[in-house]
Structure formats: structure tokens, C-alpha cells
Amino acid sequence: MEKLIILLYLLILKPFFGQELNCDYPKYPDGQVIYDFKSDDDINYKSVGIKSIVKTKEGMKITTEKGTNSKIIFSCNLDLSCWSYLAFTLENNSNSKLRVNTSVYGENQNRKWTKPLTGIYWIKENEILEVNNLLLPDYSTRKTLYKQLHKDFPNMRGFPEGISFVNSFDLRSVTGFDIEFPTSEFEQIFTLKKVRAHKPSISPTYISDKEGFxxxxxxxxxxxxxxxxxxxxxxxxxKTQILIEDKDLLSNPSSKEWNKYGGFLKGPRHQGTGHFRVEKIDGKWWFLDPDGYLFWSNGVNSAGRFEIPTPIKNREHFFEFLPSRNDSIYRKYYKRNEFYFGYLILDKKYGSTFQKPYLERSILRMKSWGLNTMGGWSSKEVSDLVENEKIPYTLSIGTMRYKVNDKLPDVFSDKWFRLVNNSIKNHSQKVKNDPFFVGFFVDNEMKWFKPNNFVVEMFKYESESVTKNKYINYLRSELNDIYNLNKLCGSDFSSWEQFENMATSNILFKLHKFNIDFYKKFCDTYFRVIKNAIDTHTPNKLYLGCRWHVHKEHRNKFNVEIAAKYVDVLSFNQYVDELDDFTIPSNKKIDKPFLISEFNFGSLDHGKFYPGLGQASNQRNRGEKYENFIRSALKSNNCVGAHWFMWANSTTAGRGYEGENANCGIISETDTPYYELIKFMRKINYNIYSYRTKK
Known part of the structure; x- marks a missing residue:
């Protein structure tokens, strides 16, 4: 029956690519070589800050000028739409490990705006290394160039074996790439040995045998x-993995810098209150742990939760094995239209009563990996453990039941007020006296918009809201009469009711001054109500902010400045390579601690189709970029922590309505630790206090 379903499904598929995309992988068994420097072909390039370039049989030997940023820029006209990587083979001929940055450029049809695809790497002394700049096509090509894939793999962010979409350009129109050598105090010497495109981005099996795929x-x-x-x-x-990991955990129990909370045992001791708090000390913001020791929150989201929920409706033909919903063992791992592969793995690996043993193992893992905080959406059961089994933890609360747009609460509603207070009160029972509980994250990546668009989206939203009614009443009180509104906006509404039902974005934008004022009232109400609820129901516990989206439209000078009056710690989801250029959006300097509530780096070298919002060349590069990111965070005087997103990979077929199927985990979708990543995590995490406190 299963084969019949697959056959019927495939019979209705249109021809796979048509004329838009034709990937002849057998023609390029080793990928598509762009330059191997063995021929006398002209190479179109220019350089900046380069002392010399010598072409040899081994490649282009490049010597940089010391004290300046150096770059070699290649021009080209390439179609790389069939490949996952543009790779550079580099030999480091210098006497120390060096950093290299790469960028790939291109064009979009009918769009002037494009964004380069970039990578950063570290090459050891005398090492020859091929580094992979990921080739991720622009969102605009998903339903055009990759139209059939979009249909054949519904609700998947990435397609087999490496196509996923970002803001970039059309990969059929690659116009150039560059290699950058950041400023160094000495001359850097590299040999560029080869440039090639490789790793098929579309499964060759799928192309050659759709039915068999x-x-x-x-x-x-x-x-x-x-x-x-x-x-x-x-x-x-x-089962064997358990034995391998047990040996690794025994060899690497935790950082010798830590006390029982993961605070700086060897550092200065300040006043202990029995709870976590924040304080500025010698020009740097810190958490202080309950005993008064310096604490920098190095965490991971969804810690101890290994669920891997996979939507299966209309996608049953994706899976080699789906147990019957009536199966006596596995039926409990179905929830509505999802199957929880994570629970299946844990059952096979640890037995049917895996919940508490897995949480205990998760905490041992975190300590071994140098992580001292369970970030957002982590296992709530940690509060039930005895003290010597615990690790500092947070709770995440959502307040989106009553809304003004699809991801912003109706803060002037009495129902919302009661929701916030009841939710925090209910969660407080177990945690308010627990010294290991740090505080609350409330909501995540809300669609704040800027003031004008905030009002426009509120008017467009399909449901009525108390906030919208309050906005209209606010205008009525400020303008007194509909005539005054018409005069201001150049409109001809006969009544406030007509304005409410027919106002366009052009009209609403003309109310800019009023929109800003109302937006500020909205933001103030949101943060004040939550702060008061936390202080009422869990005094001495921290308000860790709302986890702002990285998009500047939602993280702006208005809402951040107002939040700073109420939250204990500002929290930002920040998917960038490093924090060196990070600033808190504000017209005035905000001296407030902040925490990076999400960041990560993923790759395509372990069977995943989508790297995630942060990209890496491979598992080693994930670790290098992790170390680099944490170092940059530790250098910031206001940064008090960073939390990786997330514990485990997303499902291969994509989770939730967004279809996220990223290599975002410290462990894979089979609970397998990424030891190469973990090696770099331990390297920096075991020494965070020594690094941040050194003069």
C-alpha cells in the first residue's frame, strides 16, 4: 500500500526542472573547478593591501601588507545553482594560525538589492585546508527556479541535499568572490591552490530516480x-554511544573555575542574596550568583528537551518507518499530526522510562561542555531535582493569546493583564524560592514594528482588539473632531467609525506624531505589567526581557529604551558571526546588561539540508565560530551571557509551520554529540572567567 501511495504521488509530479535548472552531476565527479592554476588561463582579479602575488605550480602565493586589511577580489560570470559550496583550498605558509574571510557576490533578476554570502575560517600554521563558502539562493527564487522542489518537499526550509534560502542573489548569476585577510601585525603568507564548486545541492538520486528516492x-x-x-x-x-560518551564525560567533568552554580569560584566574592542578580563591577556588568560570585551566563536553549516533532500529514511517503498509531509501544509518540522521533530515539537508547535519566545526563553534558545555564524553553523538570543535580535555569512564558497583530499582545486588554499575572503566578510556585532559578524570558521575537507600521498592522489584523479601540479613542481625545483628522490627513471621513473601517496606510502614516506617542504608551504598558507581575509573584527573580528579533523593524529605539526602564536584562536574538559591532538601538546611551538569547552556526556536512540562520563550513568551523562568538561577547562590558540555539537538531523533514530542519544542535537528531563542536566549546567555556577578568 505504501509503495502504491508513493507511485501515485510521483505520477502527478511535473517534469523536475524544466529549462530553469539542469544539474549534470556525472559530468563533474569532483565538482566544478573554477581555478586550479595549472593552466595559463587569464584570471580576472584585483587586490587591495597585498604586498605580492606570485603564480607558481602550487597556486597563487599571496603575501599581505602588515597592519592593513588585505583582499584579493575575483570577477567572474558563473552559474553555481547546482552546488552547495564555493570552496577555496588554502595553504597557510605563515608561522601562526590565521583567520580568512570569504564572500561570494551575485545578481538578482528584477531586483537591484542583493547581499553577499560570506564565511570566516581559521587555518593552522602550515595547514592546507579547503574551506566552504555556503551557496544559499535568494528567497525570491524558491518558487521560480526551485518551483518543483518547493512542491515536492512541502513545509521544508531546506531541500535535499542542501538548498535553503536567505537574502542573497540568484545563484545562476554569480559575478564575483573575494578572499580577505584581516589586519595583522605581521605579513601573512598564503597559497591559494584551488577554487571549485562542489557538493550537489539537489540529490543526484532524486534527479535520476524520483520513484526510488x-x-x-x-x-x-x-x-x-x-x-x-x-x-x-x-x-x-x-547503546554503544552511551559508553563512548560516558568515557568522554568522565574525562571532562566541568570547568575548574566553577562553583556549584557555574560562577567564578576563584574570583572576588560580593554580597550574596540567595538569588541571582545583576551588578556593574569595575566597569563591567555581571550576573552575581546566589553566593555572590561573578557569573556569566553561558547557556543553551531547549536544554534537556529531545523531542524532534515531525509533521507527517500529506508527507507519509517521506518516511521509511512510521509506526502504527495503534502500536502498543510507539503510539504515545504521536501528537495530532506529528510524530516525535526524539522520543523514539530516547526509548531505544535509554529505555521507556527515559525522562529523568535523560535530564540528569543532559545536566552532566552541560557541565562537561562548559555550559552553566538552561536557556529558553528548557526542561522544566529541573526544578524537581535535588540541589546537587541542578544547574541554573530559566523559564519562558508566552502572552500571545490576545493579540493586535499575529505576534504582538493586546496589552490594554484586561484579559491579557490577567493572563500575564496568572501565568507568572502559576510558574512561581516551584521556582520563587529556588536559588538555581535565574528568571523569566517573556515572549520571543515579537512583531513590534516601528510606530507607523505598528498602527497599520493593527488596523489590518483580522480580529478586533482593545488596543485598537484605545488608539481610536486616543485620537478622538487629541483631535476632538473628525474634521480635524481630515484636515491633518487630507481625508474626507464622515465619522470615526468610517475611519476605523476604511483608513489606509497612507492615511495612518500621516498620523506619525500620534503613532509614536501611542506606541510608547503601548510599550510602557507591556513591560511595566510584566515587571510588576514578576516582582509580585516571584520577588528577587529577574526579568530577562522579550528576546528581540534580529530585524531592525522590530528592535528599535522606542521599545528598547522603554524596556530598559523595566527589565533587569535586555535580551536579543542575534544571528551574526561576532558581536564586535553590536550596539543597543537607542538615541541615548543605555547602560544596561544584555544577554544574547539566541545564536548558532550550522553546516551541511552531516546530512542536514539547512544550516540555520548562522552558517559554517563544516563541524570544525561550527566550533571555531562558536569560540570566536563567545570571545567577542566576553569582550563587551555590557554582555552578561550568550545562549546557543538550540539543544538538538531540528527534524530532517522540518518542524512546525516554518519547516525548520537546521543543523542547529549540539547533538544530532539521534542524540549524538557533535564532538568536534564540543571540543571548541570546552576550550573557551572552561576559561570564560579568566578571559573576561584579565586586565
Whole structure:
């Protein structure tokens, strides 16, 4: 029956690519070589800050000027739409490890605005390394150039074997790339040995045999058609992994800098209150742990939660194994139209009563990896553990039941007020006296918009809101009469009711001054109500902010400045390579601690189709970029922590309505630790206090 369903599905598929995309992978078994420097072909390039370039049989030997940023820029006209990577083979001929940055440029049809695809890497002394700049097509091409993939793999952010979308350009129109050598105190010497495009972005199996391609996800929730180190092939390997990891955890228990909370045991001791708090000390903001020691919150989101929920409706043909909903063992892992592959793995690996043992193992892992905080959406059961088994933790609360747009609450509603207070009160019972509980994140990546668009979106929203009515009453009180509104806006509304039902964005934008004033009242109400609820129900616990979206439209000078009056710590989801250029949006200097509530880096080298919002060349580069990011955060006087997103990879087929299927985890979708990433995590995390307190 399953094969019949697959066959019927495939019969209705249109021809795969048409004329838009034609990937002839057999023609390029080693990828598409752009330059190998073995021929006398002209290479179109220019350089900046380069002392010399010598072409040899080994490649282009590049010597940089010391004390300046150096770059070599190549012009080209390439179609790289069939590949996942543009790779550069570089030899470091210098006497120390060096950093290299790369960028790839292109054009978009009918769009002037494009954004380069970039990468950063570290090459050891005398090492020859191929680094991969990921090739991620522009969102605008998803339903055009990749139209059939979009239809065949519904609700998947990334397609097999590496197509996912960002703001970039059309990969059929690559116009150039560059290699940058950041400023150094000495001359840097590299040899560029090869430039090639490689790793098929579309599954060759899918192209050659669509019928045979399905199902493409194996019984463990992994992609079938690629192999990688750590891939699970049988149940025995799951058991063997426990033994391997136990040995690793025993060898690396935790940082010697830590006290029981993960605070700086060897550092100065300040007043302990029995709770976490924040204080500025010698020009730097810190958390102080309950005993008064310096604490920098190095965390991970969704810690201890290994669920991997996978939507299966209309996608049953994706999966090699889906147990019956009536199965006596596995039926409990179905929830509505999702199957929880994570629970299936934990059952096979640790047994049917895996919940408490897995939480305990998760905390051992965190301590071993140098992580001292359970970030947003982590396992709530940590509050039930005895003290010597715990680790500092947070709670995440949502307030979106009553809304003014699809992701912003109706803050003037009495129902919203009661929701906030009841939610915090209910959560407070277990945590208000627990010294390991740090505080609350409330909401996440809300659609604040700027004042004018905030009002426009509120008027467009399908449901009525108390906030919208309050806005109209505010205008009536300020303008007195509809005539005055018409005069201001150049409109001809006969009544306030007509204005409410027919106002366009052009009209609403003309109310700019009023929109700003009302927006400020809205923001003030939101943060004040939540802060008062936390102080009422959990005094001495911290308000950790609203986890602002990285988009500047939603993180702006109005809402951040107002939040700073109420929150204890500002929180920002920040998907960038490093924090060196990070600023808090404001017209005035805000001296407030902030925490990076989400960041990560993912790659495509372990069977994932989407790297995530932060990209890396491979697992080693994920670790390098992690270390670099944490170092940059520790250098900021106001940054009091950074939390990786998230504990485990997303499902291969995509989770939730967004279809996120990223390599975002410290562990894979089979609970397999990424040891190469973890090696770099330990390197920096075991020494965060020594690094941040050194003069």
C-alpha cells in the first residue's frame, strides 16, 4: 500500500526542472573547478593591501601588507545553482594560525538589492585546508527556479541535499568572490591552490530516480542517501554511544573555575542574596550568583528537551518507518499530526522510562561542555531535582493569546493583564524560592514594528482588539473632531467609525506624531505589567526581557529604551558571526546588561539540508565560530551571557509551520554529540572567567 501511495504521488509530479535548472552531476565527479592554476588561463582579479602575488605550480602565493586589511577580489560570470559550496583550498605558509574571510557576490533578476554570502575560517600554521563558502539562493527564487522542489518537499526550509534560502542573489548569476585577510601585525603568507564548486545541492538520486528516492528518511529520522561520521545504522550503535560518551564525560567533568552554580569560584566574592542578580563591577556588568560570585551566563536553549516533532500529514511517503498509531509501544509518540522521533530515539537508547535519566545526563553534558545555564524553553523538570543535580535555569512564558497583530499582545486588554499575572503566578510556585532559578524570558521575537507600521498592522489584523479601540479613542481625545483628522490627513471621513473601517496606510502614516506617542504608551504598558507581575509573584527573580528579533523593524529605539526602564536584562536574538559591532538601538546611551538569547552556526556536512540562520563550513568551523562568538561577547562590558540555539537538531523533514530542519544542535537528531563542536566549546567555556577578568 505504501509503495502504491508513493507511485501515485510521483505520477502527478511535473517534469523536475524544466529549462530553469539542469544539474549534470556525472559530468563533474569532483565538482566544478573554477581555478586550479595549472593552466595559463587569464584570471580576472584585483587586490587591495597585498604586498605580492606570485603564480607558481602550487597556486597563487599571496603575501599581505602588515597592519592593513588585505583582499584579493575575483570577477567572474558563473552559474553555481547546482552546488552547495564555493570552496577555496588554502595553504597557510605563515608561522601562526590565521583567520580568512570569504564572500561570494551575485545578481538578482528584477531586483537591484542583493547581499553577499560570506564565511570566516581559521587555518593552522602550515595547514592546507579547503574551506566552504555556503551557496544559499535568494528567497525570491524558491518558487521560480526551485518551483518543483518547493512542491515536492512541502513545509521544508531546506531541500535535499542542501538548498535553503536567505537574502542573497540568484545563484545562476554569480559575478564575483573575494578572499580577505584581516589586519595583522605581521605579513601573512598564503597559497591559494584551488577554487571549485562542489557538493550537489539537489540529490543526484532524486534527479535520476524520483520513484526510488522516496522514502528518503530512515527509521531513525536521518537522511538516507548520505553517510557521515556518527550516523546511526542500527539500535546497537545507540547503546554503544552511551559508553563512548560516558568515557568522554568522565574525562571532562566541568570547568575548574566553577562553583556549584557555574560562577567564578576563584574570583572576588560580593554580597550574596540567595538569588541571582545583576551588578556593574569595575566597569563591567555581571550576573552575581546566589553566593555572590561573578557569573556569566553561558547557556543553551531547549536544554534537556529531545523531542524532534515531525509533521507527517500529506508527507507519509517521506518516511521509511512510521509506526502504527495503534502500536502498543510507539503510539504515545504521536501528537495530532506529528510524530516525535526524539522520543523514539530516547526509548531505544535509554529505555521507556527515559525522562529523568535523560535530564540528569543532559545536566552532566552541560557541565562537561562548559555550559552553566538552561536557556529558553528548557526542561522544566529541573526544578524537581535535588540541589546537587541542578544547574541554573530559566523559564519562558508566552502572552500571545490576545493579540493586535499575529505576534504582538493586546496589552490594554484586561484579559491579557490577567493572563500575564496568572501565568507568572502559576510558574512561581516551584521556582520563587529556588536559588538555581535565574528568571523569566517573556515572549520571543515579537512583531513590534516601528510606530507607523505598528498602527497599520493593527488596523489590518483580522480580529478586533482593545488596543485598537484605545488608539481610536486616543485620537478622538487629541483631535476632538473628525474634521480635524481630515484636515491633518487630507481625508474626507464622515465619522470615526468610517475611519476605523476604511483608513489606509497612507492615511495612518500621516498620523506619525500620534503613532509614536501611542506606541510608547503601548510599550510602557507591556513591560511595566510584566515587571510588576514578576516582582509580585516571584520577588528577587529577574526579568530577562522579550528576546528581540534580529530585524531592525522590530528592535528599535522606542521599545528598547522603554524596556530598559523595566527589565533587569535586555535580551536579543542575534544571528551574526561576532558581536564586535553590536550596539543597543537607542538615541541615548543605555547602560544596561544584555544577554544574547539566541545564536548558532550550522553546516551541511552531516546530512542536514539547512544550516540555520548562522552558517559554517563544516563541524570544525561550527566550533571555531562558536569560540570566536563567545570571545567577542566576553569582550563587551555590557554582555552578561550568550545562549546557543538550540539543544538538538531540528527534524530532517522540518518542524512546525516554518519547516525548520537546521543543523542547529549540539547533538544530532539521534542524540549524538557533535564532538568536534564540543571540543571548541570546552576550550573557551572552561576559561570564560579568566578571559573576561584579565586586565
Amino acid at each position: 522516496f522514502p528518503f528518511i530512515d527509521q531513525y529520522g536521518q537522511y538516507k542517501y548520505l553517510d557521515w561520521r556518527g550516523k546511526i545504522k542500527n539500535d546497537n550503535q545507540l
